[in-house]
Amino acid sequence: MPANTLDNPHLIPVLGLLAESPAHVYQIASTLSQERGIPVSRASIGRLMEAMQREGWVAPLRTEQSGNRPVRTVYHITGKGWAALARQVNQYIRNPEVHISHFIGALSYLGAVKPGTAIDALHQRIKRLKETSRQLEQDRISATQSQGITRLHLIEIEYVVHQIGSEIHWLDSLANEITSGSITWPTHAHPEKKEDS
Numbered sequence: 001m002p003a004n005t006l007d008n009p010h011l012i013p014v015l016g017l018l019a020e021s022p023a024h025v026y027q028i029a030s031t032l033s034q035e036r037g038i039p040v041s042r043a044s045i046g047r048l049m050e051a052m053q054r055e056g057w058v059a060p061l062r063t064e065q066s067g068n069r070p071v072r073t074v075y076h077i078t079g080k081g082w083a084a085l086a087r088q089v090n091q092y093i094r095n096p097e098v099h100i101s102h103f104i105g106a107l108s109y110l111g112a113v114k115p116g117t118a119i120d121a122l123h124q125r126i127k128r129l130k131e132t133s134r135q136l137e138q139d140r141i142s143a144t145q146s147q148g149i150t151r152l153h154l155i156e157i158e159y160v161v162h163q164i165g166s167e168i169h170w171l172d173s174l175a176n177e178i179t180s181g182s183i184t185w186p187t188h189a190h191p192e193k194k195e196d197s
Contacts, residue, residue: 008048012092013038015057015077015085022061024072025049035143037136049075057081111186115178122175126168133164 013036017028029045032038052058053075061076077085103125110118140157143149151158177183 008051010038010040010045010048011052012085012088014045014048015052015081015088018058018075018077019082019085022074022076024064024074026072052081055080055084057084115185119175119178122171122178126171126175129164129168129171133161133168136161136164 010032013032014028017023017031023031025042025046028049029040029042032040032045049058053060057078057080058075059078061074063071063073065071113121136157140154140161143154144151174183178185
């Protein structure tokens with residue numbers, strides 16, 4: 001976990017869940033992983049809860065035990081926690097961030113592969129993005145219709161689906177440009193050409 005609690009990317013989702021209702025670490029980790037698509041472990045959530053408790057953002061509410069399972073501490077968000085959540089939401093909504101992903105790094109060296117390979121890779125990415133988008137949209141509709149979850153509580157899924165749609169449009173346009181030859185490709189020899197000779 002980052003030394004500074006505020007730097008933890010799971011801070012907002014965890015405080016947000018506790019703002020909805022008190023919960024223990026296992027519930028939070030399960031909800032984030034299974035319902036929100038955020039890969040987390042109970043250990044990492046446990047460390048975050050300890051850090052937030054030191055900050056006074058969460059506090060133990062009660063303990064629970066079911067059968068032979070371990071005793072679990074249920075936490076609730078405090079007034080300071082509400083203030084921290086509002087501050088974080090306000091900050092990250094206002095200030096755009098550009099994350100340099102492996103994909104962006106690969107794009108910067110797209111000319112290292114043959115045009116045909118680049119086109120094939122772009123089409124494969126488009127296919128996988130469409131599959132992801134369909135699944136997210138199905139999950140959103142299911143949550144809305146069967147569980148009665150409001151649009152505001154699923155707005156992040158709507159945003160991701162919109163982002164994916166924009167990326168698909170751009171990738172398709174790029175693939176078409178490479179196909180038409182309107183993008184100048186490097187003429188120097190690269191590993192793929194050497195392997196083919």
